[in-house]
Amino acid sequence: MTEVRERRGAIEAAAERVRAQYGGAIGRRREALVTPALVLDIDAAQRNIERMAARLRELPAGIRPHIKVHKSPELGRRQVEAGAFGLSTATVWEAMVMAEAGIDDLFVVNTVAGPDKIRALAELARGTRLRVAVDEIDNARALSAAAVAAGGTLGVMIEVDTGMDRCGVDTAEEAVALARGVVELPGLRFDGLTGYEGHCSLTPEHDLRLEKQQTAMNFFTGVADAIAAAGIPVGVLSAGGTGTWEWTASNPRITEIQAGTYCVIDNFHGHMAPGFDHSLTVQATVISRRPDRVIVDAGNKSMGAGALATIVGHPELESFRFDEEHGIFAAGQGSTLKVGASVALIPGYSPGTVNWYDAYHVVRDDVVIDIWPVIPRGPGHGGLLAG
Numbered sequence: 486m487t488e489v490r491e492r493r494g495a496i497e498a499a500a501e502r503v504r505a506q507y508g509g510a511i512g513r514r515r516e517a518l519v520t521p522a523l524v525l526d527i528d529a530a531q532r533n534i535e536r537m538a539a540r541l542r543e544l545p546a547g548i549r550p551h552i553k554v555h556k557s558p559e560l561g562r563r564q565v566e567a568g569a570f571g572l573s574t575a576t577v578w579e580a581m582v583m584a585e586a587g588i589d590d591l592f593v594v595n596t597v598a599g600p601d602k603i604r605a606l607a608e609l610a611r612g613t614r615l616r617v618a619v620d621e622i623d624n625a626r627a628l629s630a631a632a633v634a635a636g637g638t639l640g641v642m643i644e645v646d647t648g649m650d651r652c653g654v655d656t657a658e659e660a661v662a663l664a665r666g667v668v669e670l671p672g673l674r675f676d677g678l679t680g681y682e683g684h685c686s687l688t689p690e691h692d693l694r695l696e697k698q699q700t701a702m703n704f705f706t707g708v709a710d711a712i713a714a715a716g717i718p719v720g721v722l723s724a725g726g727t728g729t730w731e732w733t734a735s736n737p738r739i740t741e742i743q744a745g746t747y748c749v750i751d752n753f754h755g756h757m758a759p760g761f762d763h764s765l766t767v768q769a770t771v772i773s774r775r776p777d778r779v780i781v782d783a784g785n786k787s788m789g790a791g792a793l794a795t796i797v798g799h800p801e802l803e804s805f806r807f808d809e810e811h812g813i814f815a816a817g818q819g820s821t822l823k824v825g826a827s828v829a830l831i832p833g834y835s836p837g838t839v840n841w842y843d844a845y846h847v848v849r850d851d852v853v854i855d856i857w858p859v860i861p862r863g864p865g866h867g868g869l870l871a872g
């Protein structure tokens with residue numbers, strides 16, 4: 486039987502490891518880093534966190550930021566210190582790490598299957614206020630059995646598909662039936678609904694995105710009404726990513742938003758969420774100059790959505806193609822960049838960028854002041870479970 490490993494110390498061990506590996510960079514300017522290097526401008530990230538917190542103080546909803554974006558216990562702690570209710574995660578491992586970071590209110594915004602992961606969740610729920618998404622009764626039964634066996638209580642959020650065509654119940658009737666089932670199950674606590682409207686972020690046009698967001702939230706709140714009409718109180722209504730955050734947080738029915746990318750931002754989200762600074766960049770070096778191309782040493786093993794990447798200070802260069810170790814930018818009008826030049830790339834997509842790296846080079850005024858681990862890195866559990 487797989488059991489949850491002793492978790493104390495995983496963050497500290499990762500921090501020590503990356504400081505041993507990359508600590509030589511402390512004190513260097515970003516242009517002097519060995520590339521590709523993940524760079525976090527800590528003051529810009531803090532400004533983003535505080536801007537979001539300040540605006541939310543004026544709006545009905547609170548925030549439970551999604552940390553799959555940054556996978557940083559330190560940024561997660563700062564978000565909670567700025568007033569977040571707790572944190573959202575995509576995986577059980579992320580929740581384990583954030584619990585170790587001292588965050589005691591966590592939501593795995595995903596359905597979780599498989600005995601090892603479910604057992605890990607149930608164990609974690611013993612010492613942490615923990616929620617998980619559910620969209621079918623058999624899965625809820627498995628969670629219930631694990632929670633009872635672990636001697637804890639697991640919060641359940643029924644996932645509603647608000648238009649994304651991913652997980653989630655499709656109709657109010659299905660949601661009501663599931664809620665009725667969940668409230669009968671021992672070891673579970675029915676906390677509310679989750680309905681991330683991620684499909685809206687795939688709609689760059691402002692008005693159409695707003696229309697889709699409103700349709701999604703009308704459906705979502707209608708599902709909540711149906712469950713309430715069946716006599717089951719719905720406490721939490723959670724939704725909202727960076728592409729729709731202000732609209733969703735302005736809806737008086739929504740209790741919390743799940744936006745995460747605002748903290749670091751990227752080019753995919755930037756135009757949809759103005760007012761946040763690009764705190765996350767990838768430092769890269771020009772390795773080849775062709776008459777019509779600039780090629781850097783950060784390809785699609787260093788950058789998520791390279792097609793949307795840009796080079797700071799060189800808006801004339803357009804992403805042409807990203808190969809594994811080559812980021813190729815079109816320089817039809819020529820470029821002053823020469824081989825050996827160090828450049829900062831703004832990621833196309835932050836979560837798919839951070840996940841490649843072991844460590845952040847944390848900079849202030851472009852000088853590295855610390856090295857922070859990306860934890861848990863990659864899709865695997867990284868030793869957080871024994872199995």
Ligand SMILES: Cc1ncc(COP(=O)(O)O)c(C=O)c1O
Nearest residue numbers: 551594681726727743744745746
């Ligand atoms: C379920 C869920 N909630 C929230 C988010 C965060 O959204 P964003 O990255 O736009 O802030 C995501 C991102 O994919 C998500 O999958």
